[in-house]
Amino acid sequence: MCSIIGYLGLSTAAPIIVKGLKRMEYRGYDSVGVATFSNNQILVKKGVGNVLEVNKNEKLDELSGTVGIGHTRWATHGEVTNTNAHPHPSSSGEIAIVHNGIIENHEELKKELQQKGYEFKSQTDSEVIANLLQYHYDKVKEIKKALLNTVSELKGNYAFVAVFEDGTLTAARLHEPLIIGIGKDGYFISSDVLGFVEHTDEVIYLDNREFVIINSSGIKIFDFEANPVQHQITKVSKEFADAYKGEYAHFTIKEISEQPTTIPNTANNTRLELDLATDFIKHAKTLYITGSGTSYNAALIAKFLFSKYAKIKIEPIISSEVQFSPDIFEQQSILIALSQSGESADVIEAVTIAKNSGVKIISIVNMMTSSLVQISSIAIGLNCGPEIGVAATKSFTSQLAVLYKMVDKICGGCINLDLSKVSESIQKILSDHSNIQEIARKLKDVSDIYVLGRGIHYPIASEASLKLKELTYIHAEGLPGGELKHGPLALMDSNTYVIMINPNDSTYSDTLTSAREIKVRGAKIIGISDKPSEVYDHWIEIPQVDESVYPFIEIVPVQLLAYYAAIEKDTDPDYPRNLAKSVTVK
Ligand code: F6R
Numbered sequence: 001m002c003s004i005i006g007y008l009g010l011s012t013a014a015p016i017i018v019k020g021l022k023r024m025e026y027r028g029y030d031s032v033g034v035a036t037f038s039n040n041q042i043l044v045k046k047g048v049g050n051v052l053e054v055n056k057n058e059k060l061d062e063l064s065g066t067v068g069i070g071h072t073r074w075a076t077h078g079e080v081t082n083t084n085a086h087p088h089p090s091s092s093g094e095i096a097i098v099h100n101g102i103i104e105n106h107e108e109l110k111k112e113l114q115q116k117g118y119e120f121k122s123q124t125d126s127e128v129i130a131n132l133l134q135y136h137y138d139k140v141k142e143i144k145k146a147l148l149n150t151v152s153e154l155k156g157n158y159a160f161v162a163v164f165e166d167g168t169l170t171a172a173r174l175h176e177p178l179i180i181g182i183g184k185d186g187y188f189i190s191s192d193v194l195g196f197v198e199h200t201d202e203v204i205y206l207d208n209r210e211f212v213i214i215n216s217s218g219i220k221i222f223d224f225e226a227n228p229v230q231h232q233i234t235k236v237s238k239e240f241a242d243a244y245k246g247e248y249a250h251f252t253i254k255e256i257s258e259q260p261t262t263i264p265n266t267a268n269n270t271r272l273e274l275d276l277a278t279d280f281i282k283h284a285k286t287l288y289i290t291g292s293g294t295s296y297n298a299a300l301i302a303k304f305l306f307s308k309y310a311k312i313k314i315e316p317i318i319s320s321e322v323q324f325s326p327d328i329f330e331q332q333s334i335l336i337a338l339s340q341s342g343e344s345a346d347v348i349e350a351v352t353i354a355k356n357s358g359v360k361i362i363s364i365v366n367m368m369t370s371s372l373v374q375i376s377s378i379a380i381g382l383n384c385g386p387e388i389g390v391a392a393t394k395s396f397t398s399q400l401a402v403l404y405k406m407v408d409k410i411c412g413g414c415i416n417l418d419l420s421k422v423s424e425s426i427q428k429i430l431s432d433h434s435n436i437q438e439i440a441r442k443l444k445d446v447s448d449i450y451v452l453g454r455g456i457h458y459p460i461a462s463e464a465s466l467k468l469k470e471l472t473y474i475h476a477e478g479l480p481g482g483e484l485k486h487g488p489l490a491l492m493d494s495n496t497y498v499i500m501i502n503p504n505d506s507t508y509s510d511t512l513t514s515a516r517e518i519k520v521r522g523a524k525i526i527g528i529s530d531k532p533s534e535v536y537d538h539w540i541e542i543p544q545v546d547e548s549v550y551p552f553i554e555i556v557p558v559q560l561l562a563y564y565a566a567i568e569k570d571t572d573p574d575y576p577r578n579l580a581k582s583v584t585v586k
Contacts, residue, residue: 002086002100002580003027004178005195006069006161008169008214009186013068018061020188020195021070022051026251026388026574026581027191031073031085035096037167038065042096046071046085050575066186067169069161071098074580077106078123088127090134091119094165097133099126100191101158101176102585109153129160143168144222147211151224157345157584161189172211172224176584177343177371180204180212180219182233187214193236193369194386204231205369236369252389252471252566252573256559257430260423262384262394263552266401269368270381274402277362277378278409284334287314288359290322290350291338292583294392294466298338298399300459301551305403308456309548310410320586322350329357337363340387340395341582342370349586351375364402366395389574390581391470393559396463397426397552404549415548422552425543429556433564436557439526439538440564446497449474450488450523451558453501454481454511460551461501464558470576471566481507481514492521499558502529503542503550526561528554 003024032054033046047054071086078084087096106125118131136146159176181188181196188196209224248254289299299316306314335354342365363376373379382398408415453461462478502511527536566573
């Protein structure tokens with residue numbers, strides 16, 4: 001959730017760190033801080049706000065020193081305050097740390113350390129790492145031993161980077177990502193390659209239960225049993241260079257606009273895995289599919305596709321719910337796990353539970369270096385490039401593309417899938433935003449939006465409402481059209497907007513009937529359809545396409561609508577409040 005970064009090299013650390021934090025801001029952005037080692041002391045600056053704001057107020061990038069650490073926070077323990085922002089110095093100030101994850105036994109450790117005279121200032125679980133390191137360092141006066149003793153006492157999931165009073169940079173990892181960059185004139189440690197990709201493409205992926213010590217004499221990696229570890233240096237894909245906004249005002253609109261390219265490119269990097277996965281699926285006893293948020297909405301679409309075209313039943317389960325029905329999984333079954341980041345804690349937990357029941361895992365992932373890929377039998381890459389906007393857009397349509405490809409393969413081409421035609425239709429929608437921008441203006445002061453769809457369009461209605469919530473902060477709800485008269489109709493009045501996902505297919509006339517029932521209660525109707533109707537107050541025209549592929553086409557106008565409504569409301573579409581791109585905590 002949070003992003004952490006460290007640098008040790010020949011250049012001044014703070015500007016490099018601030019730039020890296022800006023690039024990783026999608027991971028968490030309620031407060032920011034930097035600590036550097038300069039003139040034999042550790043200097044810390046931090047504040048509440050996003051990277052640009054805090055840097056402007058606190059001049060983070062003016063800190064001196066060639067060793068430093070930095071952090072953007074997504075609060076879990078303790079409110080969003082200056083004191084709770086990272087880095088956290090130890091009580092003597094000789095060590096400072098930044099942390100991503102959760103220390104489960106922080107309360108016990110804090111009590112013990114307080115009894116030993118170590119002082120705490122914040123309400124965070126993270127500060128315990130700084131004081132625990134300090135305690136062990138005070139005892140043994142050796143960094144490696146202090147780290148070993150510290151990690152042996154910490155419980156939970158974490159990645160932390162620490163800077164010591166002698167300018168040594170260290171980091172440790174347990175179930176949270178940590179990547180080392182090997183540059184020409186310095187070392188980087190970061191939660192994400194994006195934190196340093198402009199400086200080097202040579203990286204080492206630290207494994208779980210490993211820590212690293214970097215100083216002027218070089219870099220040493222050890223496991224938690226103190227054994228030295230050798231790692232291959234890997235070159236990261238050039239695709240990371242795409243992580244710039246270019247001519248676009250925001251990443252979100254850039255990523256929405258990329259869909260005509262990303263959809264046909266989907267899974268091109270993992271064609272063999274796709275073939276293998278379809279073979280596995282054909283022979284599975286039972287098939288499950290899981291994900292969180294947008295990825296779960298894609299899982300719901302899969303349910304329709306698999307049953308209609310492949311004649312295979314697939315059971316969707318929300319990842320965070322799996323722990324409450326652990327007995328659900330049967331032997332010789334397959335769980336398909338959908339995740340853009342491959343790091344969502346809920347998804348990883350669901351997969352772990354399934355694996356323990358003997359289930360094989362097929363993951364559909366964008367970040368092929370993620371934890372989910374490592375624990376899957378087969379991993380299929382979305383191949384849609386980095387998605388920086390916190391709200392999932394292009395990764396959703398790429399997830400759909402993989403699922404459509406799978407089903408089309410299983411049913412022997414019965415969908416007649418032509419993703420380049422899908423792209424052309426999306427390009428048509430993207431070629432003129434003016435109508436959608438106009439409608440977005442009307443949503444500015446609206447308090448409730450309902451999105452209705454029937455059949456396969458219901459998961460699209462859910463996904464549409466998720467985009468509206470995230471980007472506009474307007475209450476939005478996706479409903480199956482037929483459920484309207486069983487309750488939600490009571491909410492319809494002249495202050496309400498209802499979006500009807502209403503393509504001209506077998507759901508068309510029933511959805512139009514629902515629209516009429518709503519209209520007479522005074523609510524305003526936005527129809528997303530390839531067929532006009534007098535019942536719509538606003539019509540967003542979508543191109544006519546083969547009935548099977550409407551879901552690709554109908555989500556794009558809502559992505560645009562949510563984006564432009566966010567602009568109207570002056571919220572930041574890339575970094576919605578309270579959210580983070582990769583939800584690595586439960
Ligand atoms: C919605 C959104 C979230 C994610 C969810 C799962 O726009 O971004 O709901 O879809 O947190 O994330 P991944 O797919 O990375 O597991």
